[in-house]
Amino acid sequence: MSDSRHSRRAFLKGAGGVAAGGIVGPSALASSATESTTRAPKRLAGELDVELSINGAKQKVRCQPRTTLLNALRNHCDPPLTGTKLVCDHGSCGACTVLVDDEPACSCLLLAVDARGKEVRTVEGLANEDELSPVQAAFVEHDALMCGFCTPGFVMSITACLEKNPGASLPEIKSACAGNTCRCGTYPHIFDAAVAAGGRMRKGGSK
C-alpha cells in the first residue's frame, strides 16, 4: 500500500464517504443519514501502528488505515503536532501543507499509512531551538500574517520553494503558494517576506 498512489480523494469516493462530496443536500448528507436505517455505515475495521518519521524522529502512531496524515499529526501523535492546520479537509486551501521527502503536500489528502518510509517535515520542525528559520523570521519581520491560521501552510510552501531555489522569482513564489488560501489577505506581505528570505538563504546558504 505504501507504494500505491492512492489519493484520499479517490479513496473516499470509492468508500462512498460523505466528506468527499462537494454537494450537500438530499443527495449527500441526507442519503447517508437515511440509508443508515437499513445498513451499517461502511468503515474499515481495526487500528494499526504506523511508523512515521516526523521532523527527523521516528514515531509509532496508532491510527486506522483511513486516517489522514493530517489527522495523525494533530490527533494521534504524542505530543500532538497541531501546528499543521485543518481548514478544508479537501485539498483546496493548503493550510495542512507539510513536506514529504522535501516536496510540499496537502496532509489532508494523504493517508498516514502512505507516509511510511518517507520523511515528513512539519512547521514545528523548521526552527532550530529558538532560532526561527529564514522564512519564518522574514514572515515575522514583514508582517506576513494576521490571524495566523493559514501561516504554517504558507511557511511550508515557501520553504519548499526556496530550499530548491533561493533565487525564485516573484511569479515562481506566487505559484509556489497558489494552493494556499489566506482569508485575512496577507499575500502582499507574504511575497515581500519570501523575496527577503530567498535573499538571506542565498547569502547564508542556510536551509
Next chain:
Amino acid sequence: MSVQSGPQWKARSEMKVLNTDVPRVDGPAKVSGRAKYAHDIRLPGMLHARLLLCPHPAADVELLNVEPAKRIAGVVTAAELADRPDRTIFLGQPLAVVAAETPEAAEDGLRAIEVRYREGGWAVTPEQAAAEDAPRISRRQPNALTERETGNQGRTERALEGADATIDETYVVPVQHHCCLETHGMVVDFDGERARVWPSTQAVTGSRGEVAQALGIPADRVEIVCDYMGGGFGSKFSIGPEGLAACQLATELRRPIHLMLTRTDEFLMGGNRSGGRQRMRAGASLDGKLVALDAEVWRHGGIGRGSNPGQPYIYKAETDSMRIGSVRTNTDANRAMRAPGHPQASFAIESAMDELAYAIGMDPLDFRMRNLEDPVYHRQLNRVADEIGWYDHPNRETPGIPTGGTNVGIGFGVSTWGGGGRRVCVVTVRIDPDGSVTSSAGSQDLGTGVRTYVGSIVAEELGLAVSQVTGRVGHSEYGPANASGGSTTTASLAPAVKDAAHNARVAFSERLAEWLECGPGDVVFANGEVRSGTNERMKLTWSEACSILGSDPIVATGEWQSHLQTSGIHGAQAVKVEVDTETGGLRLVKMVCIQDCGLPLNRMALRSQINGGMIEAIGYGLFEERIIDPWLGVALNANFDDYKLPGSTEMPELVAIIDDDDERQQVIGMAEATIIPGQSAIANAVANACGVRIRSLPLTADKVLMGIQEKA
C-alpha cells in the same frame, strides 16, 4: 509634559514605538506552529464532537433516533440537541450531536443516526420567497416586508423629471461567506463545578456569560481562554448552537469536548454577508449635481434581516427617498460581516454614480467630488487618482469600446465608518521589581495586532523597547473588554491601555522621585532609563529603577478616556483592470487604497489591514457567491473547491496608503472601511475599460462576455 496631567498621546514626532512599523509580538508563535487556537487544544480524555445538520431548507423531522450511533465503536454518546425543533427552517439547521474518542469515530456515529424528514414547502431564493404562493418562512411576518420609508417620494419623482439625465437600474449582490479559516466552535472542560473553555471568539467577555448560562453555573466559575483565533470578520460574537451543543455534551459526560464545525457545516450554519437587490432611479444635472435619487432596497439575509445602511450612502443628493426592507428565505441567517451592509450599499451607489457621470459626459472622479461634501474625500480621491494613473488615462469622460484585444479601465469608490469606542475595558499594567512589565486586557486579537499594541502603548509610555513589555490578551481573568466588532476595539481598548500606562508611570515616578532627587513630575522615562529631568547625572537603568520597588510591584489600572479616541473615518480606492474582450476574463493590474485613522498605533499592522480589506473586496467583486440550487434546495458550493477565494496568483499590485494628512491626535478603528468600496471600483473599472456595465456581483467572465456580445 508633566506626569500629573491626565493622559495625552505624545506628539507623533516624539514617538519611538507608536506610529512606527512594529512586527507583531505573537509572530514567532504563529510562524512556528506554537500558537494554540481552539482547534489545537488537546486535553487528556478529550472527545471529538460533530453535529448532524438538516439537509433540507425546511422539513418536519419525522424520526430522529440517535441510538444506533451509540453502538458504533469509539462513539461515547449521541444526543438530540436540547432545543431541536420538530420543523426545521433553514438549510443546515443542526439537530443532533455525536461525541467520540476520535474524529473518525464521530463521523461514523453521525452516519449511523437514523433520521427521516418530510420535506416541507420552502424558498431558497428571494424570487421564490416573494412569490404569491410561497410558504411562509416566519410566523411573525410576511416573507417580503418593507420596514422603513425615508424622504418624500413625490418630490423625488418631480426632481427626476426635471433632471438632465436619469438612470433606472437594479444592482444585485450575492450572499458572501466569512470563510474564517478556523471554523466556529470551542473546547469545553467542565467538572461539574467549574469550567475552562477555549472558544474561537470575537468576544471573550461575552462568551463567559453565555457559557455560564449553558452550563448552569455562575459566571465567576467560568474561565474563557482565547489566546489565538483564526479569523472572525463579524461571525463569531456568540457561542452559537455549536457552543451550546458542546456545553450540553460536557454537562452529560464530564469529559472535555472538542466541537469545531467542519468546513461544510461552517458554510451552512456559520453565517454570511446578506445579499440584496437595489433599484436606483437617479438623476443628474449637466453641471454634475446628483439632483434626485429614489432607492428601493431589499436585503437578503436568509431567516435573518440582512443589512444595508441605506442610500444615497456617502453621497449627497438634492432630493432623495428610499424604501428598505428584507426578503426572507429558508437559509442561514446573515451575521455581521466586516462593515455590515456597507459593501452592498457601496456597490449600488458607486455604480449608479458612474453611470450618471458618463450619461452627462463628465469625468466620474469630478462627478463624485461634486457630490461629496467632506473635503477629506476630495484630497483622498486625488491621491488615489494620481497613484493609479487616472490623469494619463485616455477614457476619462467616455468609457472605451471593446477592441477585440485587451482593454484597460480605471474605477473608483469611497468609504466611511465610525470606528469610535466606548467605556468597557479595564486594563492592568504591572511593573515588577525584577524589571518585567506586563499589560493585560481581557480583549481578543483577531489578527489585527491587538496584543502588540496592548504592550507597545506601555513601552512608549515607559521609554522601553516593545520586547520589554508583555502584552497579554484573550483571557477572561484579565478584566472586562468589549467584543471586537464594528472596528470598536482600538478606540475602546487603546485609551484604557494608555490610561493604565500613564497611571503606572505616575505611581512609579512617585516611588523614584526621592532616589533621583527631583519632584515626581520631573522623572523622565526614555531609552530604557529613568532619570531626573532637572539633573542629567541622576539616572538609573531600568533594572536598577525596578529593583528599588523592593517587594512591592507597581500595579495600575486604566479605564477608557473619551478624549484619547474619536470616530469618523474616510477612505478612497482606485482599481486598474485589464479586460480581455475576447474571453471576458479580467485581470486586476493595480489597486490603491488610502485610509485615514487618526493616530496610527502600528503602521505595519495598519498596512496589513488595508491590504486585507482590498483583498476581501477582490473576492466579493470577482469570485465569491453562495449558490443554492433553486429546484433541489441543495447547497452547491459549500466547500473551498467550489466557493472561490482570492489567491496568490490573482493578486494585483496593492498599494496601501495611511492618510498622514489626517492629523487627529486620537485613535480610531479603521478595519471595516477598507473592505467597503473595492468591488464597486472594480465594476467601475470594467465599465470604464469597455463600456460593459455589470450590475450583479461577482464579475465573472461569462457576464462580461455577454455584455460585450450585447454591445457588438
